[in-house]
Amino acid sequence: xxxxxxxxxxxxxxxxxxxxxxxxxxxxxxxxxxxxxxxxxxxxxxxxxxxxxxxxxxxxxxxxxxxxxxxxxxxxxxxxxxxxxxxxxxxxxxxxxxxxxxxxxxxxxxxxxxxxxxxxxxxxxxxxxxxxxxxxxxxxxxxxxxxxxxxxxxxxxxxxxxxxxxxxxxxxxxxxxxxxxxxxxxxxxxxxxxxxxxxxxxxxxxxxxxxxxxxxxxxxxxxxxxxxxxxxxxxxxxxxxxxxxxxxxxxxxxxxxxxxxxxxxx
Amino acid sequence: xxxxxxxxxxxxxxxxxxxxxxxxxxxxxxxxxxxxxxxxxxxxxxxxxxxxxxxxxxxxxxxxxxxxxxxxxxxxxxxxxxxxxxxxxxxxxxxxxxxxxxxxxxxxxxxxxxxxxxxxxxxxxxxxxxxxxxxxxxxxxxxxxxxxxxxxxxxxxxxxxxxxxxxxxxxxxxxxxxxxxxxxxxxxxxxxxxxxxxxxxxxxxxxxxxxxxxxxxxxxxxxxxxxxxxxxxxxxxxxxxxxxxxxxxxxxxxxxxxxxxxxxxxxxxxxxxxxxxxxxxxxxxxxxxxxxxxxxxxxxxxxxxxxxxxxxxxxxxxxxxxxxxxxxxxxxxxxxxxxxxxxxxxxxxxxxxxxxxxxxxxxxxxxxxxxxxxxxxxxxxxxxxxxxxxxxxxxxxxxxxxxxxxxxxxxxxxxxxxxxxxxxxxxxxxxxxx
Numbered sequence: 001x002x003x004x005x006x007x008x009x010x011x012x013x014x015x016x017x018x019x020x021x022x023x024x025x026x027x028x029x030x031x032x033x034x035x036x037x038x039x040x041x042x043x044x045x046x047x048x049x050x051x052x053x054x055x056x057x058x059x060x061x062x063x064x065x066x067x068x069x070x071x072x073x074x075x076x077x078x079x080x081x082x083x084x085x086x087x088x089x090x091x092x093x094x095x096x097x098x099x100x101x102x103x104x105x106x107x108x109x110x111x112x113x114x115x116x117x118x119x120x121x122x123x124x125x126x127x128x129x130x131x132x133x134x135x136x137x138x139x140x141x142x143x144x145x146x147x148x149x150x151x152x153x154x155x156x157x158x159x160x161x162x163x164x165x166x167x168x169x170x171x172x173x174x175x176x177x178x179x180x181x182x183x184x185x186x187x188x189x190x191x192x193x194x195x196x197x198x199x200x201x202x203x204x205x206x207x208x209x210x211x212x213x214x215x216x217x218x219x220x221x222x223x224x225x226x227x228x229x230x231x232x233x234x235x236x237x238x239x240x241x242x243x244x245x246x247x248x249x250x251x252x253x254x255x256x257x258x259x260x261x262x263x264x265x266x
Numbered sequence: 267x268x269x270x271x272x273x274x275x276x277x278x279x280x281x282x283x284x285x286x287x288x289x290x291x292x293x294x295x296x297x298x299x300x301x302x303x304x305x306x307x308x309x310x311x312x313x314x315x316x317x318x319x320x321x322x323x324x325x326x327x328x329x330x331x332x333x334x335x336x337x338x339x340x341x342x343x344x345x346x347x348x349x350x351x352x353x354x355x356x357x358x359x360x361x362x363x364x365x366x367x368x369x370x371x372x373x374x375x376x377x378x379x380x381x382x383x384x385x386x387x388x389x390x391x392x393x394x395x396x397x398x399x400x401x402x403x404x405x406x407x408x409x410x411x412x413x414x415x416x417x418x419x420x421x422x423x424x425x426x427x428x429x430x431x432x433x434x435x436x437x438x439x440x441x442x443x444x445x446x447x448x449x450x451x452x453x454x455x456x457x458x459x460x461x462x463x464x465x466x467x468x469x470x471x472x473x474x475x476x477x478x479x480x481x482x483x484x485x486x487x488x489x490x491x492x493x494x495x496x497x498x499x500x501x502x503x504x505x506x507x508x509x510x511x512x513x514x515x516x517x518x519x520x521x522x523x524x525x526x527x528x529x530x531x532x533x534x535x536x537x538x539x540x541x542x543x544x545x546x547x548x549x550x551x552x553x554x555x556x557x558x559x560x561x562x563x564x565x566x567x568x569x570x571x572x573x574x575x576x577x578x579x580x581x582x583x584x585x586x587x588x589x590x591x592x593x594x595x596x597x598x599x600x601x602x603x604x605x606x607x608x609x610x611x612x613x614x615x616x617x618x619x620x621x622x623x624x625x626x627x628x629x630x631x632x633x634x635x636x637x638x639x640x641x642x643x644x645x646x647x648x649x650x651x652x653x654x655x656x657x658x659x660x661x662x663x664x665x666x667x668x669x670x671x672x673x674x675x676x677x678x679x680x681x682x683x684x685x686x687x688x689x690x691x692x693x694x695x696x697x698x699x700x
Contacts, residue, residue, distance in 0.1 A: 054634060056634070062663065062664045063664060088664035088665065088699065089664075089700060090317070090664065090665070090697075090699045092315060099503060105547070107503045107544060114400075114427075114429035115400065115402055115429055115432050116399075116401060117402045118402075120505070120542050120543075120551075121549065121582075122547075122549050122583040122584045123544075123584075124547045124548060124583055125584040125587060128587050128588050129588060129634065129635060131635065132634040132635030134634075175587065232634055250443075250445070253448075253500070254448070254498065254505070255441070255443060259386075259393065262353060262357020262358070262360075263357055266357075
């Protein structure tokens, strides 16, 4: 399997060299910036009911059922996230609060319902797994534009959609050495991403499995991330997604971390 | 700090006190439920959850236990818990009930417990919660200064899941949210800590042997209620809070009088503040509080704690993926130390003028967070003792997990943790949730 992926990679690299993108296209930075805006900032505010399936190599499934609330704070790039767990039973009513900043470490809190404890948690490492899934905190809320360098490799069609293929590399050492992103040239959503480790071996693959238009916003409503080295994968389904719903900033405070806002968490 | 002193004798809390607490709960809860009744008519339905759990702790320190002390397995129990939660369609009223059935093999007892049972009413700017509830304040990690609500060190020392370390209070909690600060007021009935006693623990007891013992608990008259307040707000992304309480010590003060040993819970007033925020790529936490002991202001009553100033500084960060490192330094300054020294009866180990404790936590998650390795260590810097809690948990599935761990006490036998070294144990917990 690995050798097949290596061959594919070689072919892709060769294709990239053979057919470089034309200068008239948007720059790689502009494409990624627009993609981040479409994927992570759509609609000023958002509410969604989210089901996550964590599936190991043996096919055993663990499930997480959540409500996710998001609010963009003006044009600063700052965001607020609120995540409430409906299940499984052992983590029911646990909630997370994330204050995300583009240029510095996020602030993160967890509420442990059995202890009625609000705990601020260190958010230095955005590459930690989100609740044991194949998605990291950064995958959930977006990485900073300044954290990577990137080039536009080529343009190609992916499953009938026109895409830009971008190669990004982290500026500081990370768990991945580079990633390839296929970004929809019309809808600006990432349709596929391939992460490679320090030895350039395929590490993780993200796929947008279902894309729908909701309230005028193109949205990835089914997505998955597969760890190619461990065989573990995570499937995420966004249901009841709503944009521009008028969530206020005070929802993203300790009060509602302890006591879920009934209007939004249902 | 952990409530450790005051080792209650078996059955020391009087049956009348317990009944009084129960009646208090029933009275306040029924009033509240009446208020909730119109809202319940439009209830959205009730969700049910629960679990069954088996827990056992085996003593590893080879010691000859006195008669009446459960020696080999100081904890061995099977419990089931059922939780019901509901709210109305508008979301401005709700309730939660958590009920347990506990079979305690160590003490050969069976209990039905109401662990939590409360009703909620809330509006945009106000909220009220009435009933049996757990309340947790402060920024320390297993160190408490301004959180004077009842706790169960017995659960911690025998390796029970951490949720059993916090005891519920029968209380009315009122919140107001005028921007920019949050105000919280808690009016609670008294509930003692669950401190180690001779049923499960081997303890040195400097009080005379053979004297009859009894306990006097605070009642629920208005003047004996416990009132605590917290004001909380953000300053940019730092959190500030100030706290005040008129409460009681929740572990016993014991004195020998007229041929008997009487345990009481003296009054305690506290005033404090906390601050937490991002610093040095991690989280910095500061908390301080003054403990005013109104029944021993001059510090000359050896049975009652002297007034103290307590403070902690904590720092935690993620050194690498899925790992957390935490460090804390904690101090207790005794206010009237010379009076304490002069009046301490012979045979009692003397406390330090400045008691210093450091804690260390390291947590690493493996295998998509199905495996959790954790070690938490208390180091008595001034008392030269320690308490180490290593644990390893594996989640077989969403519903089933098991944890093995140990409670390792050691060092100076006169120290808070060292005095517990005949109670070193290893434990196993298995829980199935549904």
